[in-house]
Amino acid sequence: MTQPVFLSTNDVRDRFSKAMSAMYQAEVPQYGTLLELVERVNQETLNQQPELQRRLEAQGELARLSVERHGAIRVGTAAELSMLRRLFAVMGMYPVGYYDLSEAGVPVHSTAFRPIEDDALAMNPFRVFTSLLRLELIESESMRQCADEILTKRDIFTPEARALIERHETQGGLTSEETEQFIKEALETFRWHQDATVDLDTYHALHDEHRLIADVVCFRGPHINHLTPRTLNIDEVQRRMPDVGMNPKAVIEGPPPRECPILLRQTSFKALEESIRFAGNAQGTHTARFGEIEQRGVALTPKGRALYDQLLNEGRKQTAGLDNEAHQAVMKNVFAKFPDSDEAMRREGLAYFHYHLTDAGKAASGGMEAGMETDMDTLIAKGLVEAQPITYEDFLPVSAAGIFQSNLGGGENEAYAGNANRDAFEEALGVPVTDELSLYAEREQASKESIVRSLNKTVG
Numbered sequence: 001m002t003q004p005v006f007l008s009t010n011d012v013r014d015r016f017s018k019a020m021s022a023m024y025q026a027e028v029p030q031y032g033t034l035l036e037l038v039e040r041v042n043q044e045t046l047n048q049q050p051e052l053q054r055r056l057e058a059q060g061e062l063a064r065l066s067v068e069r070h071g072a073i074r075v076g077t078a079a080e081l082s083m084l085r086r087l088f089a090v091m092g093m094y095p096v097g098y099y100d101l102s103e104a105g106v107p108v109h110s111t112a113f114r115p116i117e118d119d120a121l122a123m124n125p126f127r128v129f130t131s132l133l134r135l136e137l138i139e140s141e142s143m144r145q146c147a148d149e150i151l152t153k154r155d156i157f158t159p160e161a162r163a164l165i166e167r168h169e170t171q172g173g174l175t176s177e178e179t180e181q182f183i184k185e186a187l188e189t190f191r192w193h194q195d196a197t198v199d200l201d202t203y204h205a206l207h208d209e210h211r212l213i214a215d216v217v218c219f220r221g222p223h224i225n226h227l228t229p230r231t232l233n234i235d236e237v238q239r240r241m242p243d244v245g246m247n248p249k250a251v252i253e254g255p256p257p258r259e260c261p262i263l264l265r266q267t268s269f270k271a272l273e274e275s276i277r278f279a280g281n282a283q284g285t286h287t288a289r290f291g292e293i294e295q296r297g298v299a300l301t302p303k304g305r306a307l308y309d310q311l312l313n314e315g316r317k318q319t320a321g322l323d324n325e326a327h328q329a330v331m332k333n334v335f336a337k338f339p340d341s342d343e344a345m346r347r348e349g350l351a352y353f354h355y356h357l358t359d360a361g362k363a364a365s366g367g368m369e370a371g372m373e374t375d376m377d378t379l380i381a382k383g384l385v386e387a388q389p390i391t392y393e394d395f396l397p398v399s400a401a402g403i404f405q406s407n408l409g410g411g412e413n414e415a416y417a418g419n420a421n422r423d424a425f426e427e428a429l430g431v432p433v434t435d436e437l438s439l440y441a442e443r444e445q446a447s448k449e450s451i452v453r454s455l456n457k458t459v460g
Protein backbone atom coordinates (compact mmCIF):
# COMPACT_ATOMS: atom_id res chain seq x y z
CA MET A 1 0.00 0.00 0.00
CA THR A 2 1.35 3.44 -0.83
CA GLN A 3 1.66 5.93 2.00
CA PRO A 4 -0.64 8.95 1.69
CA VAL A 5 1.23 12.19 1.02
CA PHE A 6 0.54 14.84 3.63
CA LEU A 7 0.77 18.56 3.07
CA SER A 8 3.15 20.45 5.35
CA THR A 9 1.43 22.45 8.09
CA ASN A 10 3.00 25.52 6.42
CA ASP A 11 1.05 24.80 3.24
CA VAL A 12 -2.17 24.24 5.18
CA ARG A 13 -1.73 27.58 6.96
CA ASP A 14 -0.86 29.39 3.73
CA ARG A 15 -3.97 28.05 2.00
CA PHE A 16 -6.18 28.71 5.01
CA SER A 17 -5.00 32.30 5.51
CA LYS A 18 -5.68 33.07 1.84
CA ALA A 19 -9.14 31.48 2.04
CA MET A 20 -9.86 33.45 5.23
CA SER A 21 -8.78 36.68 3.56
CA ALA A 22 -11.02 35.96 0.54
CA MET A 23 -13.98 35.25 2.83
CA TYR A 24 -13.45 38.46 4.83
CA GLN A 25 -13.12 40.49 1.61
CA ALA A 26 -16.46 39.11 0.49
CA GLU A 27 -18.01 39.81 3.90
CA VAL A 28 -16.46 43.26 4.45
CA PRO A 29 -15.65 44.89 1.08
CA GLN A 30 -13.84 47.74 2.86
CA TYR A 31 -11.20 45.21 3.91
CA GLY A 32 -10.50 44.60 0.22
CA THR A 33 -10.13 48.35 -0.30
CA LEU A 34 -7.73 48.48 2.65
CA LEU A 35 -5.63 45.66 1.18
CA GLU A 36 -5.34 47.59 -2.09
CA LEU A 37 -4.34 50.78 -0.28
CA VAL A 38 -1.69 48.96 1.78
CA GLU A 39 -0.33 47.22 -1.30
CA ARG A 40 -0.06 50.57 -3.14
CA VAL A 41 1.69 52.33 -0.26
CA ASN A 42 4.05 49.38 0.26
CA GLN A 43 5.01 49.46 -3.41
CA GLU A 44 5.58 53.23 -3.36
CA THR A 45 7.63 52.95 -0.17
CA LEU A 46 9.86 50.28 -1.69
CA ASN A 47 10.29 52.33 -4.88
CA GLN A 48 11.26 55.41 -2.87
CA GLN A 49 13.61 53.54 -0.53
CA PRO A 50 15.79 51.06 -2.45
CA GLU A 51 17.89 50.61 0.70
CA LEU A 52 14.82 49.44 2.63
CA GLN A 53 13.95 47.09 -0.22
CA ARG A 54 17.45 45.61 -0.14
CA ARG A 55 17.38 45.18 3.62
CA LEU A 56 13.93 43.54 3.69
CA GLU A 57 14.96 41.22 0.91
CA ALA A 58 18.14 40.18 2.75
CA GLN A 59 16.08 39.52 5.89
CA GLY A 60 13.57 37.38 3.99
CA GLU A 61 10.85 39.89 4.90
CA LEU A 62 9.93 40.94 1.39
CA ALA A 63 8.67 37.58 0.18
CA ARG A 64 6.15 37.26 3.02
CA LEU A 65 4.98 40.88 2.98
CA SER A 66 1.99 40.40 0.67
CA VAL A 67 0.69 37.32 2.53
CA GLU A 68 1.32 38.70 5.99
CA ARG A 69 -1.70 39.40 8.15
CA HIS A 70 -3.30 38.65 11.49
CA GLY A 71 -6.89 38.11 12.52
CA ALA A 72 -8.76 38.24 15.81
CA ILE A 73 -11.55 36.20 17.36
CA ARG A 74 -13.21 35.95 20.77
CA VAL A 75 -14.61 32.75 22.26
CA GLY A 76 -16.82 31.99 25.24
CA THR A 77 -15.77 28.71 26.87
CA ALA A 78 -12.76 26.61 27.78
CA ALA A 79 -14.00 23.83 25.50
CA GLU A 80 -14.12 26.25 22.54
CA LEU A 81 -10.62 27.53 23.26
CA SER A 82 -9.03 24.10 23.60
CA MET A 83 -10.69 22.85 20.40
CA LEU A 84 -9.40 25.96 18.61
CA ARG A 85 -5.93 25.08 19.82
CA ARG A 86 -6.27 21.71 18.09
CA LEU A 87 -7.68 23.35 14.96
CA PHE A 88 -4.81 25.82 14.71
CA ALA A 89 -2.26 23.02 15.27
CA VAL A 90 -3.42 21.53 11.94
CA MET A 91 -1.99 24.73 10.40
CA GLY A 92 1.22 24.79 12.45
CA MET A 93 -0.01 27.58 14.73
CA TYR A 94 0.67 27.38 18.47
CA PRO A 95 -0.32 29.55 21.44
CA VAL A 96 2.35 32.17 22.14
CA GLY A 97 2.10 34.76 24.91
CA TYR A 98 -0.49 35.59 27.56
CA TYR A 99 -2.31 38.93 27.33
CA ASP A 100 -4.35 40.23 30.23
CA LEU A 101 -6.94 42.62 28.81
CA SER A 102 -8.72 43.06 32.16
CA GLU A 103 -6.02 45.66 32.78
CA ALA A 104 -7.62 47.71 30.02
CA GLY A 105 -11.14 47.21 31.31
CA VAL A 106 -12.09 44.42 28.91
CA PRO A 107 -13.26 41.09 30.44
CA VAL A 108 -11.07 38.75 28.38
CA HIS A 109 -7.61 37.24 28.38
CA SER A 110 -5.86 36.15 25.24
CA THR A 111 -3.08 34.43 23.39
CA ALA A 112 -1.81 34.55 19.81
CA PHE A 113 -1.84 31.38 17.74
CA ARG A 114 1.09 31.66 15.37
CA PRO A 115 3.91 29.72 13.71
CA ILE A 116 7.13 29.47 15.71
CA GLU A 117 9.97 28.17 13.54
CA ASP A 118 12.08 30.51 11.36
CA ASP A 119 11.13 28.82 8.08
CA ALA A 120 7.44 28.73 9.01
CA LEU A 121 7.47 32.44 9.90
CA ALA A 122 9.31 33.24 6.68
CA MET A 123 6.77 31.45 4.53
CA ASN A 124 3.55 32.76 6.06
CA PRO A 125 3.43 34.21 9.58
CA PHE A 126 -0.42 34.20 9.81
CA ARG A 127 -1.43 34.91 13.41
CA VAL A 128 -4.79 34.84 15.17
CA PHE A 129 -5.22 36.86 18.36
CA THR A 130 -7.66 34.74 20.35
CA SER A 131 -9.52 35.99 23.40
CA LEU A 132 -11.47 34.02 25.98
CA LEU A 133 -14.40 35.72 27.67
CA ARG A 134 -14.07 35.77 31.45
CA LEU A 135 -17.56 35.17 32.74
CA GLU A 136 -16.22 35.25 36.29
CA LEU A 137 -15.58 38.99 35.90
CA ILE A 138 -19.20 39.76 35.05
CA GLU A 139 -20.72 41.48 38.04
CA SER A 140 -24.34 40.45 37.69
CA GLU A 141 -24.99 36.88 38.83
CA SER A 142 -28.07 36.52 36.61
CA MET A 143 -26.21 37.79 33.53
CA ARG A 144 -23.37 35.42 34.23
CA GLN A 145 -25.79 32.51 34.36
CA CYS A 146 -27.65 33.64 31.27
CA ALA A 147 -24.41 33.88 29.27
CA ASP A 148 -23.20 30.54 30.56
CA GLU A 149 -26.43 28.76 29.57
CA ILE A 150 -26.36 30.18 26.04
CA LEU A 151 -22.71 29.31 25.54
CA THR A 152 -22.96 25.71 26.71
CA LYS A 153 -25.69 25.09 24.13
CA ARG A 154 -23.73 26.08 21.05
CA ASP A 155 -21.16 24.17 19.03
CA ILE A 156 -18.94 26.49 17.00
CA PHE A 157 -17.33 23.64 14.99
CA THR A 158 -18.91 21.57 12.23
CA PRO A 159 -18.83 17.77 12.76
CA GLU A 160 -16.64 17.48 9.64
CA ALA A 161 -14.13 19.99 11.03
CA ARG A 162 -13.94 18.00 14.26
CA ALA A 163 -13.42 14.76 12.31
CA LEU A 164 -10.64 16.24 10.17
CA ILE A 165 -8.84 17.67 13.21
CA GLU A 166 -8.91 14.21 14.75
CA ARG A 167 -7.71 12.67 11.52
CA HIS A 168 -4.79 15.11 11.44
CA GLU A 169 -3.91 14.11 15.00
CA THR A 170 -4.10 10.34 14.44
CA GLN A 171 -2.52 10.05 11.00
CA GLY A 172 -0.02 12.87 11.51
CA GLY A 173 -1.15 15.16 8.69
CA LEU A 174 -3.75 15.80 6.00
CA THR A 175 -3.60 15.07 2.30
CA SER A 176 -4.17 17.86 -0.20
CA GLU A 177 -7.78 16.80 -0.66
CA GLU A 178 -8.42 16.54 3.07
CA THR A 179 -6.83 19.95 3.48
CA GLU A 180 -9.30 21.49 1.04
CA GLN A 181 -12.17 19.96 3.03
CA PHE A 182 -10.63 21.06 6.30
CA ILE A 183 -10.32 24.66 5.10
CA LYS A 184 -13.92 24.73 3.93
CA GLU A 185 -15.19 23.31 7.22
CA ALA A 186 -12.88 25.34 9.48
CA LEU A 187 -13.94 28.58 7.74
CA GLU A 188 -17.50 27.94 8.96
CA THR A 189 -16.32 28.61 12.51
CA PHE A 190 -15.12 32.11 11.56
CA ARG A 191 -18.01 33.16 9.33
CA TRP A 192 -20.28 36.11 10.09
CA HIS A 193 -23.92 35.35 10.97
CA GLN A 194 -26.60 37.93 10.31
CA ASP A 195 -28.97 36.17 12.65
CA ALA A 196 -28.36 36.17 16.39
CA THR A 197 -29.16 33.15 18.57
CA VAL A 198 -30.89 35.31 21.21
CA ASP A 199 -33.78 37.78 21.26
CA LEU A 200 -33.23 41.52 21.25
CA ASP A 201 -33.87 41.92 25.00
CA THR A 202 -31.24 39.36 25.91
CA TYR A 203 -28.82 41.03 23.50
CA HIS A 204 -29.41 44.43 25.15
CA ALA A 205 -29.05 43.01 28.64
CA LEU A 206 -25.70 41.40 27.78
CA HIS A 207 -24.65 44.46 25.82
CA ASP A 208 -25.33 46.71 28.80
CA GLU A 209 -22.97 44.57 30.86
CA HIS A 210 -20.25 45.01 28.21
CA ARG A 211 -20.50 45.18 24.44
CA LEU A 212 -17.94 42.45 24.08
CA ILE A 213 -20.01 40.04 26.14
CA ALA A 214 -22.87 40.43 23.67
CA ASP A 215 -20.45 39.97 20.78
CA VAL A 216 -19.20 36.65 22.15
CA VAL A 217 -22.45 35.25 23.51
CA CYS A 218 -25.20 36.15 21.03
CA PHE A 219 -23.95 34.51 17.84
CA ARG A 220 -23.45 31.01 16.53
CA GLY A 221 -19.71 31.38 16.28
CA PRO A 222 -16.65 33.56 16.87
CA HIS A 223 -16.81 35.59 13.67
CA ILE A 224 -13.44 36.93 12.60
CA ASN A 225 -13.66 40.57 13.71
CA HIS A 226 -10.76 41.97 11.70
CA LEU A 227 -7.87 41.00 9.47
CA THR A 228 -4.75 43.11 9.47
CA PRO A 229 -2.27 43.45 6.62
CA ARG A 230 1.30 44.64 7.27
CA THR A 231 2.31 48.01 5.90
CA LEU A 232 5.75 49.55 5.49
CA ASN A 233 4.42 53.06 6.13
CA ILE A 234 1.52 53.22 8.54
CA ASP A 235 1.53 57.05 8.72
CA GLU A 236 0.89 57.25 4.99
CA VAL A 237 -1.87 54.64 5.01
CA GLN A 238 -3.58 56.40 7.95
CA ARG A 239 -3.33 59.71 6.05
CA ARG A 240 -4.92 58.24 2.93
CA MET A 241 -7.68 56.23 4.58
CA PRO A 242 -10.32 58.98 4.29
CA ASP A 243 -9.56 59.29 0.54
CA VAL A 244 -10.88 55.75 0.05
CA GLY A 245 -13.92 56.29 2.25
CA MET A 246 -12.59 54.98 5.56
CA ASN A 247 -12.87 56.52 8.97
CA PRO A 248 -9.57 55.86 10.79
CA LYS A 249 -9.37 55.77 14.57
CA ALA A 250 -7.96 58.95 16.06
CA VAL A 251 -4.34 57.95 16.64
CA ILE A 252 -1.80 55.34 15.62
CA GLU A 253 -1.09 53.11 18.64
CA GLY A 254 2.36 52.09 19.80
CA PRO A 255 5.74 53.73 19.35
CA PRO A 256 6.18 56.91 17.26
CA PRO A 257 7.66 56.85 13.73
CA ARG A 258 11.38 56.02 13.81
CA GLU A 259 14.33 55.34 11.51
CA CYS A 260 14.52 51.80 12.91
CA PRO A 261 11.01 50.63 13.77
CA ILE A 262 10.49 48.75 17.03
CA LEU A 263 7.71 46.34 18.05
CA LEU A 264 4.42 47.24 16.47
CA ARG A 265 2.43 50.30 15.39
CA GLN A 266 -1.27 49.83 14.66
CA THR A 267 -4.33 51.72 13.54
CA SER A 268 -7.78 50.71 12.31
CA PHE A 269 -10.90 51.94 10.61
CA LYS A 270 -13.85 52.11 12.94
CA ALA A 271 -16.16 49.14 13.30
CA LEU A 272 -19.20 48.94 11.07
CA GLU A 273 -22.76 49.00 12.37
CA GLU A 274 -24.36 45.96 10.77
CA SER A 275 -27.97 44.87 10.73
CA ILE A 276 -28.88 41.71 12.61
CA ARG A 277 -32.04 39.62 12.82
CA PHE A 278 -32.72 38.55 16.38
CA ALA A 279 -34.74 35.57 17.57
CA GLY A 280 -38.43 36.40 17.36
CA ASN A 281 -37.72 38.27 14.12
CA ALA A 282 -36.80 41.64 15.64
CA GLN A 283 -34.34 43.72 13.58
CA GLY A 284 -31.42 45.39 15.28
CA THR A 285 -27.75 46.17 14.76
CA HIS A 286 -24.41 45.00 16.06
CA THR A 287 -21.04 46.71 15.80
CA ALA A 288 -18.08 44.37 15.81
CA ARG A 289 -16.14 44.16 12.60
CA PHE A 290 -13.43 46.50 11.43
CA GLY A 291 -10.20 46.69 9.46
CA GLU A 292 -6.77 47.26 10.90
CA ILE A 293 -3.24 47.80 9.63
CA GLU A 294 0.10 47.41 11.32
CA GLN A 295 3.76 48.20 10.84
CA ARG A 296 6.22 45.81 12.44
CA GLY A 297 9.72 46.47 13.75
CA VAL A 298 12.41 44.71 15.75
CA ALA A 299 11.56 42.52 18.77
CA LEU A 300 12.77 44.00 22.07
CA THR A 301 14.60 42.24 24.89
CA PRO A 302 13.17 42.51 28.43
CA LYS A 303 15.47 45.51 28.93
CA GLY A 304 14.24 47.15 25.72
CA ARG A 305 10.64 46.36 26.55
CA ALA A 306 10.99 47.92 30.01
CA LEU A 307 12.32 51.11 28.43
CA TYR A 308 9.51 51.04 25.86
CA ASP A 309 6.86 50.60 28.56
CA GLN A 310 8.35 53.38 30.65
CA LEU A 311 8.44 55.83 27.72
CA LEU A 312 4.97 54.82 26.53
CA ASN A 313 3.55 55.56 29.98
CA GLU A 314 5.40 58.86 30.09
CA GLY A 315 4.00 59.72 26.66
CA ARG A 316 0.46 58.73 27.52
CA LYS A 317 0.35 61.29 30.32
CA GLN A 318 0.93 64.04 27.76
CA THR A 319 -1.12 62.87 24.79
CA ALA A 320 -4.69 62.62 26.07
CA GLY A 321 -7.07 64.23 23.60
CA LEU A 322 -4.41 65.14 21.04
CA ASP A 323 -4.92 64.53 17.32
CA ASN A 324 -2.62 62.07 15.59
CA GLU A 325 -0.08 64.62 14.42
CA ALA A 326 0.35 66.19 17.85
CA HIS A 327 0.28 62.78 19.52
CA GLN A 328 3.12 61.48 17.33
CA ALA A 329 5.14 64.66 17.88
CA VAL A 330 4.93 64.30 21.67
CA MET A 331 5.78 60.59 21.48
CA LYS A 332 8.73 61.31 19.22
CA ASN A 333 10.06 63.68 21.82
CA VAL A 334 9.59 61.23 24.67
CA PHE A 335 11.11 58.38 22.63
CA ALA A 336 14.26 60.40 21.94
CA LYS A 337 15.61 58.40 24.90
CA PHE A 338 15.26 55.16 22.91
CA PRO A 339 18.33 54.74 20.65
CA ASP A 340 17.28 54.84 17.01
CA SER A 341 19.91 52.75 15.24
CA ASP A 342 20.22 48.99 14.94
CA GLU A 343 23.79 49.10 16.14
CA ALA A 344 23.00 51.13 19.27
CA MET A 345 20.02 48.91 20.14
CA ARG A 346 22.18 45.84 19.67
CA ARG A 347 25.12 47.11 21.71
CA GLU A 348 22.85 48.18 24.55
CA GLY A 349 20.99 44.86 24.54
CA LEU A 350 17.63 46.49 23.79
CA ALA A 351 16.59 44.34 20.81
CA TYR A 352 17.04 40.85 19.39
CA PHE A 353 19.23 40.18 16.36
CA HIS A 354 19.93 37.35 14.00
CA TYR A 355 23.66 36.93 13.33
CA HIS A 356 24.90 35.62 10.02
CA LEU A 357 28.21 35.35 8.16
CA THR A 358 29.18 37.97 5.60
CA ASP A 359 30.87 36.85 2.37
CA ALA A 360 34.22 37.40 4.09
CA GLY A 361 32.96 35.34 7.01
CA LYS A 362 31.94 32.52 4.70
CA ALA A 363 35.36 32.61 3.05
CA ALA A 364 37.00 32.33 6.48
CA SER A 365 34.75 29.45 7.52
CA GLY A 366 36.47 26.30 8.63
CA GLY A 367 39.81 28.00 8.63
CA MET A 368 39.73 29.15 12.24
CA GLU A 369 41.56 27.49 15.03
CA ALA A 370 39.51 25.89 17.78
CA GLY A 371 38.97 28.31 20.64
CA MET A 372 39.04 31.28 18.28
CA GLU A 373 37.19 34.50 18.86
CA THR A 374 33.48 33.86 19.46
CA ASP A 375 32.51 37.34 20.54
CA MET A 376 30.02 38.76 18.05
CA ASP A 377 31.18 42.36 18.49
CA THR A 378 34.72 41.36 17.53
CA LEU A 379 33.52 39.28 14.58
CA ILE A 380 31.37 42.19 13.40
CA ALA A 381 34.33 44.57 13.75
CA LYS A 382 36.41 42.17 11.62
CA GLY A 383 33.71 42.23 8.93
CA LEU A 384 33.01 38.50 9.26
CA VAL A 385 29.54 38.75 10.76
CA GLU A 386 26.44 40.92 10.28
CA ALA A 387 23.49 41.39 12.60
CA GLN A 388 19.91 41.69 11.31
CA PRO A 389 17.01 42.78 13.48
CA ILE A 390 14.53 39.99 14.33
CA THR A 391 11.01 41.12 13.50
CA TYR A 392 8.46 41.27 16.33
CA GLU A 393 5.86 38.56 15.64
CA ASP A 394 3.56 39.23 18.61
CA PHE A 395 1.09 41.79 19.96
CA LEU A 396 1.06 44.68 22.41
CA PRO A 397 -1.57 44.55 25.14
CA VAL A 398 -1.80 48.32 25.44
CA SER A 399 -2.33 48.72 21.69
CA ALA A 400 -4.76 45.82 21.73
CA ALA A 401 -6.66 47.61 24.48
CA GLY A 402 -6.71 50.81 22.41
CA ILE A 403 -8.10 48.88 19.47
CA PHE A 404 -10.69 47.15 21.64
CA GLN A 405 -11.80 50.46 23.12
CA SER A 406 -12.02 52.43 19.91
CA ASN A 407 -14.21 49.68 18.52
CA LEU A 408 -16.30 49.09 21.59
CA GLY A 409 -17.15 52.74 22.04
CA GLY A 410 -14.94 53.38 25.04
CA GLY A 411 -16.42 50.41 26.93
CA GLU A 412 -13.88 50.40 29.70
CA ASN A 413 -14.66 48.92 33.10
CA GLU A 414 -12.02 49.59 35.73
CA ALA A 415 -13.57 46.96 37.99
CA TYR A 416 -12.06 44.27 35.77
CA ALA A 417 -8.47 45.47 36.28
CA GLY A 418 -5.78 43.63 38.19
CA ASN A 419 -7.14 40.22 37.34
CA ALA A 420 -4.47 38.49 35.31
CA ASN A 421 -4.93 34.75 35.60
CA ARG A 422 -2.55 32.95 33.33
CA ASP A 423 -3.06 29.64 35.13
CA ALA A 424 -6.81 29.68 34.48
CA PHE A 425 -6.20 30.58 30.84
CA GLU A 426 -3.74 27.74 30.35
CA GLU A 427 -6.06 25.32 32.06
CA ALA A 428 -8.83 26.30 29.64
CA LEU A 429 -6.45 26.06 26.70
CA GLY A 430 -5.19 22.65 27.79
CA VAL A 431 -1.49 23.51 27.46
CA PRO A 432 0.88 26.21 28.69
CA VAL A 433 1.41 29.16 26.35
CA THR A 434 4.94 29.61 25.02
CA ASP A 435 6.77 32.65 26.32
CA GLU A 436 7.36 34.95 23.35
CA LEU A 437 10.56 36.49 24.68
CA SER A 438 12.22 33.12 25.13
CA LEU A 439 11.49 32.35 21.47
CA TYR A 440 13.37 35.45 20.28
CA ALA A 441 16.23 34.77 22.70
CA GLU A 442 16.50 31.19 21.40
CA ARG A 443 16.54 32.29 17.78
CA GLU A 444 19.28 34.84 18.51
CA GLN A 445 21.31 32.27 20.45
CA ALA A 446 20.93 29.63 17.72
CA SER A 447 22.21 32.08 15.09
CA LYS A 448 25.31 32.79 17.21
CA GLU A 449 26.00 29.11 17.75
CA SER A 450 25.67 28.38 14.07
CA ILE A 451 28.28 31.03 13.29
CA VAL A 452 30.73 29.67 15.81
CA ARG A 453 30.17 26.16 14.40
CA SER A 454 30.79 27.28 10.80
CA LEU A 455 33.91 29.24 11.66
CA ASN A 456 35.38 26.44 13.81
CA LYS A 457 34.49 23.63 11.48
CA THR A 458 37.59 21.55 10.74
CA VAL A 459 38.45 21.73 7.09
CA GLY A 460 38.43 18.61 4.95
Ligand code: OOG
Pocket residue numbers: 071072073074129131225228266292395396399400401403404
Ligand atom coordinates in the same frame (compact mmCIF):
# COMPACT_ATOMS: atom_id res chain seq x y z
C1 OOG B 1 -8.49 41.76 19.44
C2 OOG B 1 -7.72 43.03 19.58
C3 OOG B 1 -6.23 42.75 19.56
C4 OOG B 1 -4.41 43.56 17.97
O1 OOG B 1 -4.04 43.71 16.81
O2 OOG B 1 -3.80 44.03 18.95
C5 OOG B 1 -5.64 42.78 18.20
C6 OOG B 1 -9.97 41.92 19.36
O3 OOG B 1 -10.50 43.01 19.16
O4 OOG B 1 -10.62 40.87 19.47
O5 OOG B 1 -6.11 42.23 17.25
Ligand code: NI
Pocket residue numbers: 070071072129226228292403
Ligand atom coordinates in the same frame (compact mmCIF):
# COMPACT_ATOMS: atom_id res chain seq x y z
NI1 NI C 1 -5.52 43.25 15.49
